[in-house]
Amino acid sequence: MIKKFLNSPGPTAVPPEILSDMAQPLIHHRTPKFSDIIKENHAMLKNIFMTQNPVITLTSSGTGAMEASISNFLSRGSKILVISAGKFGERFGEIGRAYGADVIELKAPYGKDVKAGEAAEVFRNNPLIEAVYTEYSESSTGVAFDIKGFAELTHNTEAILVVDGITAIGAMEFKMDDWGVDVAIAGSQKSFMIPPGLSFIGVSEKASKKMDKAGMPRFYFDLKKEIKSLENSTTAWTPAITLIMGLNRALKMMGKEGIENIIRRHHIIAEIIRSSLKSIGLELQAAPGVRPSDTLTAVKVPAGLDGIKIPGIMRDRYGVTIAGGQDTLRGKIFRLGHLGYVDKSDILIVLQALELTLKDVGYKFEPGKSIFTAQKMIMENYIF
Amino acid sequence: MIKKFLNSPGPTAVPPEILSDMAQPLIHHRTPKFSDIIKENHAMLKNIFMTQNPVITLTSSGTGAMEASISNFLSRGSKILVISAGKFGERFGEIGRAYGADVIELKAPYGKDVKAGEAAEVFRNNPLIEAVYTEYSESSTGVAFDIKGFAELTHNTEAILVVDGITAIGAMEFKMDDWGVDVAIAGSQKSFMIPPGLSFIGVSEKASKKMDKAGMPRFYFDLKKEIKSLENSTTAWTPAITLIMGLNRALKMMGKEGIENIIRRHHIIAEIIRSSLKSIGLELQAAPGVRPSDTLTAVKVPAGLDGIKIPGIMRDRYGVTIAGGQDTLRGKIFRLGHLGYVDKSDILIVLQALELTLKDVGYKFEPGKSIFTAQKMIMENYIF
Numbered sequence: 001m002i003k004k005f006l007n008s009p010g011p012t013a014v015p016p017e018i019l020s021d022m023a024q025p026l027i028h029h030r031t032p033k034f035s036d037i038i039k040e041n042h043a044m045l046k047n048i049f050m051t052q053n054p055v056i057t058l059t060s061s062g063t064g065a066m067e068a069s070i071s072n073f074l075s076r077g078s079k080i081l082v083i084s085a086g087k088f089g090e091r092f093g094e095i096g097r098a099y100g101a102d103v104i105e106l107k108a109p110y111g112k113d114v115k116a117g118e119a120a121e122v123f124r125n126n127p128l129i130e131a132v133y134t135e136y137s138e139s140s141t142g143v144a145f146d147i148k149g150f151a152e153l154t155h156n157t158e159a160i161l162v163v164d165g166i167t168a169i170g171a172m173e174f175k176m177d178d179w180g181v182d183v184a185i186a187g188s189q190k191s192f193m194i195p196p197g198l199s200f201i202g203v204s205e206k207a208s209k210k211m212d213k214a215g216m217p218r219f220y221f222d223l224k225k226e227i228k229s230l231e232n233s234t235t236a237w238t239p240a241i242t243l244i245m246g247l248n249r250a251l252k253m254m255g256k257e258g259i260e261n262i263i264r265r266h267h268i269i270a271e272i273i274r275s276s277l278k279s280i281g282l283e284l285q286a287a288p289g290v291r292p293s294d295t296l297t298a299v300k301v302p303a304g305l306d307g308i309k310i311p312g313i314m315r316d317r318y319g320v321t322i323a324g325g326q327d328t329l330r331g332k333i334f335r336l337g338h339l340g341y342v343d344k345s346d347i348l349i350v351l352q353a354l355e356l357t358l359k360d361v362g363y364k365f366e367p368g369k370s371i372f373t374a375q376k377m378i379m380e381n382y383i384f
Numbered sequence: 385m386i387k388k389f390l391n392s393p394g395p396t397a398v399p400p401e402i403l404s405d406m407a408q409p410l411i412h413h414r415t416p417k418f419s420d421i422i423k424e425n426h427a428m429l430k431n432i433f434m435t436q437n438p439v440i441t442l443t444s445s446g447t448g449a450m451e452a453s454i455s456n457f458l459s460r461g462s463k464i465l466v467i468s469a470g471k472f473g474e475r476f477g478e479i480g481r482a483y484g485a486d487v488i489e490l491k492a493p494y495g496k497d498v499k500a501g502e503a504a505e506v507f508r509n510n511p512l513i514e515a516v517y518t519e520y521s522e523s524s525t526g527v528a529f530d531i532k533g534f535a536e537l538t539h540n541t542e543a544i545l546v547v548d549g550i551t552a553i554g555a556m557e558f559k560m561d562d563w564g565v566d567v568a569i570a571g572s573q574k575s576f577m578i579p580p581g582l583s584f585i586g587v588s589e590k591a592s593k594k595m596d597k598a599g600m601p602r603f604y605f606d607l608k609k610e611i612k613s614l615e616n617s618t619t620a621w622t623p624a625i626t627l628i629m630g631l632n633r634a635l636k637m638m639g640k641e642g643i644e645n646i647i648r649r650h651h652i653i654a655e656i657i658r659s660s661l662k663s664i665g666l667e668l669q670a671a672p673g674v675r676p677s678d679t680l681t682a683v684k685v686p687a688g689l690d691g692i693k694i695p696g697i698m699r700d701r702y703g704v705t706i707a708g709g710q711d712t713l714r715g716k717i718f719r720l721g722h723l724g725y726v727d728k729s730d731i732l733i734v735l736q737a738l739e740l741t742l743k744d745v746g747y748k749f750e751p752g753k754s755i756f757t758a759q760k761m762i763m764e765n766y767i768f
Binding site for chain 2: 008
């Protein structure tokens with residue numbers, strides 16, 4: 001018998017009580033009962049985003065919300081700055097080009113971040129930049145960006161700051177209004193502990209004003225229409241009802257724990273995982289001196305090992321699903337997710353399966369060392 | 385105690401075994417196990433659409449697939465013909481205009497249909513038309529359109545025929561390849577018996593060829609990317625995993641019953657409902673001589689009654705959720721859904737609650753008459 005665990009950087013495991021709520025008989029979405037759910041969810045989402053402004057729920061993956069963050073605020077030829085150091089951040093550039101934006105890209109190597117100072121220089125040299133797009137937690141490399149620093153760029157300018165917070169919001173400190181983020185994006189299958197199919201997008205007043213002048217075509221992802229629907233506690237189109245019911249339960253669980261505690265839990269778990277990995281000689285993809293993400297850890301495959309095999313062996317032989325590297329990082333890293341429905345037990349579950357897997361692919365280390373390190377730190381930091 | 389039933393034209397009731405499948409622990413979407421599901425689903429969807437060509441599954445409502453059917457095949461300024469007689473058909477025109485298409489509209493009054501002959505005339509007079517958009521079952525009026533007739537228009541021309549089959553495919557006869565439909569759209573929360581959140585779009589070879597020249601911007605709904613992903617049994621973006629698991633079970637149930645039997649079941653249920661309603665003096669929104677849809681029945685509110693109240697009373701007092709009229713038909717009609725997970729029992733459930741509701745709003749009729757009519761016909765037509 002091999003128990004199965006989902007410890008990827010998304011989708012994440014769904015708590016049994018949420019699975020059970022989502023398995024209740026379907027209700028219709030144009031009913032007072034469902035409107036109450038929309039209203040409750042909205043108030044709770046605003047608490048997570050730390051904003052007074054609307055946070056829209058779309059039936060799509062996070063990429064849909066990223067597209068909405070381009071098409072609702074820009075016109076053909078609009079100049080934008082995309083700051084990235086990984087596959088997901090780069091997606092803003094791809095979407096921008098697909099819609100005819102004039103994209104300036106500021107990239108750092110995968111595993112590094114872009115410093116706010118560098119970005120400020122590019123921003124100053126290009127006064128026509130209408131919007132700056134960046135990522136909070138780059139899911140392909142496990143690096144966290146300095147969003148507070150980037151927000152200073154657009155503050156007191158006409159430009160808006162758009163943040164992909166898909167693997168960050170709801171797990172890492174994020175203060176949309178305080179920091180001055182104009183558009184913030186999150187996804188259901190990450191910190192929100194529910195299956196994929198919903199994305200969330202918060203829109204500041206400054207960003208809202210840009211919508212009227214934005215000439216890019218949009219229909220399904222028309223945020224103005226969604227904001228108007230939200231005012232009537234409904235959605236513009238038929239939403240993914242079961243996921244929205246699950247979200248209701250998830251947001252209540254998150255509210256009960258408290259966002260500060262959630263953030264602390266994620267930070268401690270991430271710290272323990274990072275130290276445990278280092279204790280058996282592994283290196284992180286996040287370069288030294290760069291802030292690692294607290295929701296996932298990308299680990300370099302040690303020299304000489306067949307990295308492609310690691311996620312498959314870990315899943316099929318030892319029951320734990322993690323993620324491999326993507327595109328140019330394929331076979332060079334593997335990625336452990338630790339966000340959403342995770343506690344101390346997940347640390348040990350991931351590390352025990354990883355040690356077994358690493359032994360199978362021929363890595364030399366002291367068996368049990370990462371588990372020992374983890375348990376020691378768990379006992380010292382027990383706050384769960 | 386009042387039992388709750390969902391008898392709207394979508395979302396529809398979900399069978400308990402599907403709810404239970406969707407409540408299983410989440411699996412990751414980039415795994416061999418999930419790829420097998422995608423592959424199985426694809427083969428079964430092709431059987432339902434009756435096509436040899438790809439049928440893509442998108443994480444969105446049906447409106448998302450409608451948008452995809454505009455943005456993937458056209459360029460700014462492309463001339464299109466939109467044939468409609470209701471709110472949902474008109475949506476193609478709205479999307480077309482949002483994307484800068486040159487839209488010619490051919491409309492019939494709500495409750496009627498557009499005849500293929502009329503459409504042929506407009507089509508011939510406008511040789512630059514690149515695509516014809518229409519609806520099979522108009523969910524706002526309960527009218528079925530002559531898709532086979534419209535297909536003759538575009539046959540042997542460069543133009544493509546796009547059909548909104550959201551409340552038709554999987555419940556009414558539909559032969560995508562035989563009839564010559566180029567793009568066909570369906571939605572999960574209709575005949576497919578699962579919650580909303582997925583849409584399906586079949587693409588003919590002729591339509592596929594238009595994609596390369598189509599200049600409208602698209603990213604999340606990029607069908608070429610999805611077709612390529614489908615060839616590798618995956619999806620371009622993170623899909624709504626639980627819904628896709630539920631779809632797998634639903635398609636297997638549909639395969640076991642057989643599409644011919646499903647179509648017959650829907651037709652008989654619809655016939656019985658229509659006759660039963662008429663037996664208590666009610667009139668359908670579908671005008672005499674016009675083919676009514678077999679998946680929903682729109683009923684005119686008898687003169688002098690407060691039609692706005694009917695769906696609310698029926699739901700809150702008698703436990704059965706149906707739908708009201710929308711926009712200009714608000715308060716003038718109510719709509720009974722009979723698609724997907726429906727059998728003989730649903731006929732009686734809907735009619736008993738409707739009779740009780742009609743009595744409450746002051747309609748004069750012989751109590752029990754519609755139920756009597758229905759039961760008589762059920763016994764004569766028993767094939768379930």
